[in-house]
Amino acid sequence: MSTTSLRSALAAEFVGTALLLATVVGSGIMAEKLAGGNVALALLCNTLATGGILVALINALGGWSGAHFNPVVSVAMVVRGGLPTERLLPYVAVQTVGAFVGVAAAHLMFSKPILFASQHLRSSGAEVFSEAVATFGLLLTIFGAVRNAGPQVPFAVAGYIVAAYWFTASTSFANPAVTLARSMTDTFAGIAPASVPGFLLGQVVGAAAAILLVRGWERRDG
Numbered sequence: 001m002s003t004t005s006l007r008s009a010l011a012a013e014f015v016g017t018a019l020l021l022a023t024v025v026g027s028g029i030m031a032e033k034l035a036g037g038n039v040a041l042a043l044l045c046n047t048l049a050t051g052g053i054l055v056a057l058i059n060a061l062g063g064w065s066g067a068h069f070n071p072v073v074s075v076a077m078v079v080r081g082g083l084p085t086e087r088l089l090p091y092v093a094v095q096t097v098g099a100f101v102g103v104a105a106a107h108l109m110f111s112k113p114i115l116f117a118s119q120h121l122r123s124s125g126a127e128v129f130s131e132a133v134a135t136f137g138l139l140l141t142i143f144g145a146v147r148n149a150g151p152q153v154p155f156a157v158a159g160y161i162v163a164a165y166w167f168t169a170s171t172s173f174a175n176p177a178v179t180l181a182r183s184m185t186d187t188f189a190g191i192a193p194a195s196v197p198g199f200l201l202g203q204v205v206g207a208a209a210a211i212l213l214v215r216g217w218e219r220r221d222g
Contacts, residue, residue: 021102118190
């Protein structure tokens, strides 16, 4: 990835994040339409689609950009020396723009307005705490998988997200770009704009905790 041109890396991050959001939102719309009011079934369908696209995208695009698709992952990689500092802001910018493009694409596929604000409040303390836990676990999974699992990284990340959809009260956004973009879809996957700051705070806290924990382990291991 270090020898990949910045243009190629940014294109991979943009396309990957857009396809991730198109999947999250589009599968949520489809699942809600077909589940007949069964929210558990709709969430299960949404979960499986998200896990599947993560395996595909990380395998397909990882060689160009590292397949972050997530600002907190990019920040963590800069802190740990896996991404040059000068690439951080461009990565975050294209991830964020790509996320909104993915939401718009999903809406167009299902004949929805291109962007429309969500009414789905997710502002409880439990949900904010869940985002801290979800982001902590996601980064811990990534760090550990990169260190120990090699080619199994896509499956480790997808497996964690599939599980975290179900064990967190927030359904595991764990991604600031995803959170911002999902505030502009009043569908199954949406989050009200008023709930976004709490989710972002939880994600920052969880990411910081994971980075500090892994750095502490590595110092002790020499």
